Amino acid sequence: MMSREPGRLAILVGLFLVPLAGPGCQRANPVPAAASTLPTVSTKSGLEMVLIPAGSFEMGSKHGREDERPVHKVWIDAFLMDRQEMTQAIYEKIGQTEALPNPSHFKGPDLPVEQVTWPQAARFCNARSRFEGLTPCYNEDNGECNFDANGYRLPTEAEWEYACRAGTDTDYSFGSEARQLGDYAWFVDNAAKKTHPVGQKKPNPWGLFDMHGNVAEWCNDVYDKGYYQSSAEKNPRGPADGKEYVLRGGSWKSAAEALRSCYRLGESPGFSDACLARDAIGFRCVRKNEN
């Protein structure tokens, strides 16, 4: 039985420390840190998380779709993010303790969990928090997120894009050449109409796998196509209300365009849908950095 004692996380600091930008920084992180340089954390669930450094970046795209504009500067506090999309092995391991059945269409322990609704993803975050002795972030009666809690939650849309870009300002985290996408992502051109084990493609510069493709990932934010007009400059958390929630990263079903770092998608969260069968939707968790 795994211990539920909180804390005592093994922080594996890499060879080099990442310079952390302050809130007054006027430039996006110009040089992406190499994957091996970011500190990582091994959690009690057996997952590895990357300590995403604090910093600012230019969110959105001048040349993208209407909902990606305007490009605006955003400050993000440091946080921990799962290195990989949530696998079915971990979902089943933790789900067993709280009777959460694996909702995935394509079955396999190393495959990402999919066909997951937003409430199921948030509920799992809470289950994972309890499993590790942390304080759950989500109110399970109304879905509200307590960002001050030390447990797991879904990334904000800004956190997700910041982590995906990993200091880059190109279409993808490896540049703007879509023809290289096959090295980094499972998408419609190479996925053979299914998901694939996580972590098989090259990671982004901060060591995060499958930020492009495989499964699209739920974010914590409600989706509003005009949100960038009024988004907060520091740690934006999305609109207060809305019918759709944000998906990021594109999936095995997506064309290259939808895998761009700044590509936004709004999707029904499935609060009233027990039979959601969208086998291209998964998630990964983030957590407050307490060190």
Place this chain on the structure above:
Amino acid sequence: MSRSLTVLASAVLVTAGAVLLGHLGEARSDEKAAEGSRELLAELKSYPHKIVYETNRDGNWELYLCNADGSNPINLTRTPDVDELYPKPSPDGTKICFVADEGKGEAKIRNIYYMNSDGSGRIKVAENGREPCWSPDGTKIAYMKGEFEKFTYSDFATKGLFIYDLKTGQTRQHVNDKLHHLYTLNWSPDGNWFVATVHAGMGFSHGILAIEANGDKVVDLKLKGCRPNISPDGKKVCWGHGDYCAGVAQLDLEGPTPRALSELGATAVGLTVTPLAQGPFLTASTLLLGKSGPRAILLQDVVESKDPIETYHVTWSPDMKYLTFTRGPKFQGRNLRGLLPEFPGVEAPGWNVCVADATQKNRWVAITTDGKSCKQPSWVVVKQGASR
């Protein structure tokens, strides 16, 4: 906070609106009225068969039995400490199997029982079981085991199909021990197939499957939606495709090649049943159990509602003239526990049991009107000469 208040206000308004709908299918302004509902209610007054359903009137779930027009409702269970749910009458109408949620908190468990149709003689079939159904001769009850020891309302949290013999009290597992994530289990009248909804199981995303009763064949009937119910003659199926519509299709489970046929009879492997009208609705469809393999042919949509009024739990009457179903407001909240009104044992304010003419579209009437989570209805056969 503003999000919570908005959601709460919406839920209150929707619930209040639904409760005000009242008898005879008095429709919301955005819905088509149930044409001929008064005449249908008059028809049902002389219809001999009864309807059993789950309802929560005072914080405790019970099974009620009423006449086809909703008159003379009788509490069959009367157990303040146990929640009886999901009633399924035997083919001859003499018994009812059901699930019972027993215990509190971490000790809560869903068990399967059967009893006589007057509520007497309760016998336990299985612990941690769900989704029971009767064999065509009424001598066995098939059910799914719960996937977890811990209680959950999740409908697809099932693992393993088991068959209980009423005479011997023995239980055996289906030969295919890979069956999982199935719900709304039906046993075909010829005894050769099970039909059930699958969600995230056996390689399927979501759909309705035919499962060989004594073999390991599993066939996708290509009906989009969930909660099928096979007609008493085994030749039709009704189901909900989407949250707002019940339909009827022909069913053919006898042939070697699973396929679906269009309404006009053209063969179309993998046919996706398409809604016949704009917007969400509930359809009934016919299930053919023929020599060419399991297949289903959409015949018609029978009941259609519009957001936020949902339609669920459609089942056939003994002579296939009518369908009974439930209808009520969609869940509007944002809870993370997946507590949806269509699940057995989850409160469904404003939901009522209705009866529809199986041969027409939107000729239906509500036979309960209190909105006290009246759902999961099934017909109980009453033999000729029996008193109402």
